[in-house]
Amino acid sequence: MNYKRLGVLFTLIFILSFPASAATVSFLMVETGLGEGTQVTQYGSIWEGGLMEVFFNAGFIVTNSPIARMDYRPDQLNGELQAYLEEAALGGAEFFILGFLEYETQERNASLLGIKIEIYQGRNQNQIFEQYFPAGTGRNQNEEFQIAQSAGRILISFIGSR
Numbered sequence: 001m002n003y004k005r006l007g008v009l010f011t012l013i014f015i016l017s018f019p020a021s022a023a024t025v026s027f028l029m030v031e032t033g034l035g036e037g038t039q040v041t042q043y044g045s046i047w048e049g050g051l052m053e054v055f056f057n058a059g060f061i062v063t064n065s066p067i068a069r070m071d072y073r074p075d076q077l078n079g080e081l082q083a084y085l086e087e088a089a090l091g092g093a094e095f096f097i098l099g100f101l102e103y104e105t106q107e108r109n110a111s112l113l114g115i116k117i118e119i120y121q122g123r124n125q126n127q128i129f130e131q132y133f134p135a136g137t138g139r140n141q142n143e144e145f146q147i148a149q150s151a152g153r154i155l156i157s158f159i160g161s162r
Contacts, residue, residue, distance in 0.1 A: 023159075025055050025095045026088035027064040028081075032073045033103040034110055043112050044101055046141055050148025051097065051155070058156050063093065073100045073116065077125065085125050095159060096120040101135065112136030119155065129158050 029044045044067040052062045065084055077085065085096050098118045103110040112135050119129040133151045138144030 022059050022061050023094045024061040024063065024092050025097060025159075026091070026093035027052055027062065027097050027099070028084050029064075029067045029099045029101060030073070030081075031067060031069045031101045031103060032071070033105060033113075034069055041103075041110060041112065042141065043136060043144065046144050047099060047101065047115060047135065047148045047151075050145045051099070051152040054149050054152030054156060060156075063088070063091065073102065077120075085120060089122075089125070094122060096125070097155065115151075117151065117155065119159065129155070 027048055029048045031041075031044050048064060048067065052064060055062050065088075068080065070080075074081065081098065088096055096119070098120070100116045100118075102113045102116065104113055114132055115135040116130065116132045118127055120126065121128045131154070133147075135147065136144070138147050
């Protein structure tokens with residue numbers, strides 16, 4: 001009987017001696033090309049939710065910031081985006097994913113052209129990946145969510161090799 005308890009104790013100590021950690025990924029979706037008075041779309045939330053779900057299910061710790069709006073996509077990280085990355089790094093994020101949803105506005109209606117996703121790594125904020133994905137092509141919100149999840153799987157395969 002004592003051997004059984006001793007065996008369980010050693011097994012438990014052995015299992016708990018290995019650290020269990022997961023990489024932290026922080027997301028920020030930025031809507032670009034939307035003017036004042038343009039009707040709000042749900043694409044930012046759909047893409048953010050789809051990407052975050054895939055990363056969470058793959059074992060990553062995910063965080064996000066509120067969806068931002070900018071007149072245009074900046075060529076370099078500066079101002080608001082730089083502050084976001086610094087804040088995420090202080091929070092322990094190992095990867096930062098910025099999604100720029102690019103809209104075309106006609107009068108008061110906006111149509112989504114696509115999404116450019118950039119991945120940055122670590123505190124040094126080096127860009128390690130960039131790809132443009134078609135967005136707004138789903139027939140409904142569920143199909144658009146699935147498109148976002150497919151893009152997330154591509155991103156995970158790239159991050160997994162790091």
